[in-house]
Amino acid sequence: MSTAGAVTTTVVETDAVSWSRVKRYSVFFGFWLLVGVLVGLTGFIIGHHSLFNTSREIPWGLPISAYAFFAITSTGLCLLAAISHLFGGNRLSHLANRMVWLSIITICSAFLAIGLELESPWRMAIYNITSPNLASNIWWMGTLYGLAVGFLLLEFWLILTKHYKIALFLGVLGALAEVAANTCLGGVFSTLAARPYWYGAQLPIYFLGCAFLSGAAATICFTHFAYALRSKKLPEQVSSSMQAAGQVLLLMLVLISVSVFWKITSNYVGGTSAGRTAADALTAGPLATQFWVFEVAIGLAIPILLLVLSRLKSPLIMTISSLMALTGMFFARLNQVVAGQIVYPSFELESAAVYAAYAPSWAEWLIIAAAFGLTGLAFVQGERYFGARFMESSSH
Numbered sequence: 001m002s003t004a005g006a007v008t009t010t011v012v013e014t015d016a017v018s019w020s021r022v023k024r025y026s027v028f029f030g031f032w033l034l035v036g037v038l039v040g041l042t043g044f045i046i047g048h049h050s051l052f053n054t055s056r057e058i059p060w061g062l063p064i065s066a067y068a069f070f071a072i073t074s075t076g077l078c079l080l081a082a083i084s085h086l087f088g089g090n091r092l093s094h095l096a097n098r099m100v101w102l103s104i105i106t107i108c109s110a111f112l113a114i115g116l117e118l119e120s121p122w123r124m125a126i127y128n129i130t131s132p133n134l135a136s137n138i139w140w141m142g143t144l145y146g147l148a149v150g151f152l153l154l155e156f157w158l159i160l161t162k163h164y165k166i167a168l169f170l171g172v173l174g175a176l177a178e179v180a181a182n183t184c185l186g187g188v189f190s191t192l193a194a195r196p197y198w199y200g201a202q203l204p205i206y207f208l209g210c211a212f213l214s215g216a217a218a219t220i221c222f223t224h225f226a227y228a229l230r231s232k233k234l235p236e237q238v239s240s241s242m243q244a245a246g247q248v249l250l251l252m253l254v255l256i257s258v259s260v261f262w263k264i265t266s267n268y269v270g271g272t273s274a275g276r277t278a279a280d281a282l283t284a285g286p287l288a289t290q291f292w293v294f295e296v297a298i299g300l301a302i303p304i305l306l307l308v309l310s311r312l313k314s315p316l317i318m319t320i321s322s323l324m325a326l327t328g329m330f331f332a333r334l335n336q337v338v339a340g341q342i343v344y345p346s347f348e349l350e351s352a353a354v355y356a357a358y359a360p361s362w363a364e365w366l367i368i369a370a371a372f373g374l375t376g377l378a379f380v381q382g383e384r385y386f387g388a389r390f391m392e393s394s395s396h
Contacts, residue, residue, distance in 0.1 A: 022229070025229075025376065026381060028376070029376035033377055035370070036370020039051065039366045039370075040117075043119075051361060053360060053364065054358070055356065057341065058341045062368060063114060063116065063367050065337045066333070066367075067114040067117070068185060068207075070107065070109045070375075071145060071182070072185070072214055073211070073218055073326075074102075074178065075103075075178040075182040076212050076215020076218070077106065077215040078100070078148065078178045078215075080092060080212070080215045080216065080245075081096045081100045082174070082175035084096035086168065086172060090244070091241050091243070091244035092244050092245060094237050094241040095223055095241045095242075095245065098382075100156050100159065101386060104152050105382070107149055107152075109374045113367060113371040116367045124142065137184045138188055141181050144178075144181035147177045148177035148178045148181060152170075152171075183204040183205075183208065186203040186205070187204055189336070190202070190203035196274045197274070210256060212252045213249060213256055214325075214326060216248040216249040217322035219242075220242050220245050223238065223242055224318075224319040226387070229383055230383075242318055243318075247312065249318075249321070249325065253300055253304050257304070260300070277354060278339045278342065279339075281342050286355055286357075290334065290335055291331075294327060295328050295331045296328075298324050299328010299329060300328055307321050341356070341358075342356050
């Protein structure tokens, strides 16, 4: 029997996953993927300016925020999987194989979001190779994320074929590439001195913390959904693994809360006037609802409260907390991107406007729906075709 045939017969689940349920979810997620891609392709024909609400003042909008959200989540999943594989026997090892797959599909969703946002994404692919700019954070970010995808795909194939030692080596390389790419993503923002709200050394480290937070939250959510897809109760080992992920999530929620507090505070204590005005946009201005309701309350405060009160004993509460944390991380990326651009350079002039207006258009939301559609579709299909390997304890 060929290697490919061995993989298929060994990995595919025939009875554990409801095929009718998989088809139903696949149609749902596939629909949004198709609609969003068609809208994005329409933008290449009629012009992105006709579909997006971005402007000269705010050139980066919702798709860039979604790219950052998915890319950061992929980094967290990759790191947690690599740590679990490298130090086998830990409680997270039961979830590590699935984390590798989730890391692949979330970075692909990030590429989809930014690919449909760029006016000429093919130029990026061509000139990234033919005329590399080694002084550019964006060049390093794209190159390293592309390298990480290659490592992760090879690692995943080796996991399926049970070549664990080589898979471990490639997984570590993929994790290192993702960490480097994640810090370069933070560097894209933090090295722009003209944007005081972004400028500073905090963002690359903050993004790395957000990666662990989003990765732990995604692990809990998708593990819960995987067993719901099978109409099965969580085994004791898997519940224990989810508790370990919940501990990581709780720790990172506290640390990110502290980071957000000091990020806002630092703009009022010794910060520039433009930085203070951007912070005002979040705390009492046009972004206040997104910040206080979605980022702080839903994304940080309530999940911390739920996890502490439940003492990580309830998988359902952990899943709800994780969904809320991921929602908060999504809006945190949107707030971060918009707050850095929303202040007019001339805001200090008398009678000049202070804030530029931006609200995502329907086309931008549909492109984001495509990215989430790709994640959902790849997840349910992955559970169908690779589920047996996901269920294994995977200490390489």
